[in-house]
Amino acid sequence: MTTDSKLDKLALEKLAFETLCAHTGAIPDAATGAVTAPIHFSSTFRYVPTGELPGGFNYARESNPTRSQLELHLAALEGGAVAAAFSSGSAAAHAVFASLKPGDHVITNSDVYIGVRHLLADIMEPWGLQVTFTDLSNLENLTAALRPNTALMWTETPTNPQIRIVDVPGVAAICKARGIRLAVDNTFATPVLQLPLALGADIVMHSTTKYLGGHSDLIGGALIAKQEDAWWQRIKHIQHIVGGVPSPFDCWLVMRGIRSLVPRVQRHNANARIVAEYLATHPKVAQVLYPGLPTHPGHAIAKTQMTDFGAIVSFLVKGDMGETVEVVKRARVFTSATSLGGTESLIEYRRGAEGPGSQTPENLIRLSVGLEHPDDLIADLKQALG
Numbered sequence: 001m002t003t004d005s006k007l008d009k010l011a012l013e014k015l016a017f018e019t020l021c022a023h024t025g026a027i028p029d030a031a032t033g034a035v036t037a038p039i040h041f042s043s044t045f046r047y048v049p050t051g052e053l054p055g056g057f058n059y060a061r062e063s064n065p066t067r068s069q070l071e072l073h074l075a076a077l078e079g080g081a082v083a084a085a086f087s088s089g090s091a092a093a094h095a096v097f098a099s100l101k102p103g104d105h106v107i108t109n110s111d112v113y114i115g116v117r118h119l120l121a122d123i124m125e126p127w128g129l130q131v132t133f134t135d136l137s138n139l140e141n142l143t144a145a146l147r148p149n150t151a152l153m154w155t156e157t158p159t160n161p162q163i164r165i166v167d168v169p170g171v172a173a174i175c176k177a178r179g180i181r182l183a184v185d186n187t188f189a190t191p192v193l194q195l196p197l198a199l200g201a202d203i204v205m206h207s208t209t210k211y212l213g214g215h216s217d218l219i220g221g222a223l224i225a226k227q228e229d230a231w232w233q234r235i236k237h238i239q240h241i242v243g244g245v246p247s248p249f250d251c252w253l254v255m256r257g258i259r260s261l262v263p264r265v266q267r268h269n270a271n272a273r274i275v276a277e278y279l280a281t282h283p284k285v286a287q288v289l290y291p292g293l294p295t296h297p298g299h300a301i302a303k304t305q306m307t308d309f310g311a312i313v314s315f316l317v318k319g320d321m322g323e324t325v326e327v328v329k330r331a332r333v334f335t336s337a338t339s340l341g342g343t344e345s346l347i348e349y350r351r352g353a354e355g356p357g358s359q360t361p362e363n364l365i366r367l368s369v370g371l372e373h374p375d376d377l378i379a380d381l382k383q384a385l386g
């Protein structure tokens, strides 16, 4: 498998993105010729008492053939040297933060995903990290937040849930000049729309729970790094020792999701544009937060670093919390649930979901636009808005 996967990696690097996706987990199995990858459930692998590993694997908390195949494809999709699949996006984020040392300073978005906010504020700050939350859609805020001990910039773009756009090459230039590492959470954009490593990031994170899995049936995460350096070895060591590893079945499900990633993302995006344009004309909507609209403050930057604008649409209702919650309650085709990136459209009262400490406006609704016929989505929003 080790030799095989090196050969596979060389072959993968030459393929177009669509081809890579369509062939994920479909490298014919050397032993049987099976076109769809087998799932290796074994937790342990035979080894010679002197230490040699005939198959290249030892114990599945360290690595597993199904996971290795997913990681090979993730690295190729994001244009990285290496990847690691995790049990959740949050476990992936934790491994990056835990690779720093107590006393290091981290800068991140003021509206960073609420779980990452809790991870930093409730766990990593008491552990010894210093953290600044700021609006990174304005690079002056980043410059103002810099400290001599700033070690990591962690940014989403588009952000969750306020759909702000962060200028990745702009941030990368500031980081590079000061030896600060740049991590980009690419969950909302997916590698179909945005390749942060090519834009200057050092590491990319995914919640594969979302578009890569794509069917709301698994929890998973991933990290993809530009280089296999000492920092990467440290992150891998943390994963191996802490144990935030995905099951072989979940790895297989992510690979199955990636096979249809390109056409799914295209359809998600086409539907999201229709929904955003409809909402922008609705008298009960105060503002639509969608970078595909020319009125969005991040539209011009999004156009330079993304090939389309994603399928998460947030909007502000003309009204208070009570009226906003009523809109969510009336939705029928859109299911009121958290998460995003599945085939079915979801609607969420995000401030309620985030709970105490939420920075989200009380009249914000977040939509994950799915693959339905757009007429059904528009009709549902029309009746829900009343």
Ligand SMILES: *Cc1c(COP(=O)(O)O)cnc(C)c1O
Pocket: 088, 089, 090, 091, 113, 115, 116, 156, 160, 185, 187, 188, 206, 207, 208, 209, 210, 219, 220, 221
């Ligand atoms: C869901 C999400 C996460 C967390 O991922 P989990 O798989 O739920 O742990 C992180 N970042 C973003 C942008 C997300 O949407």
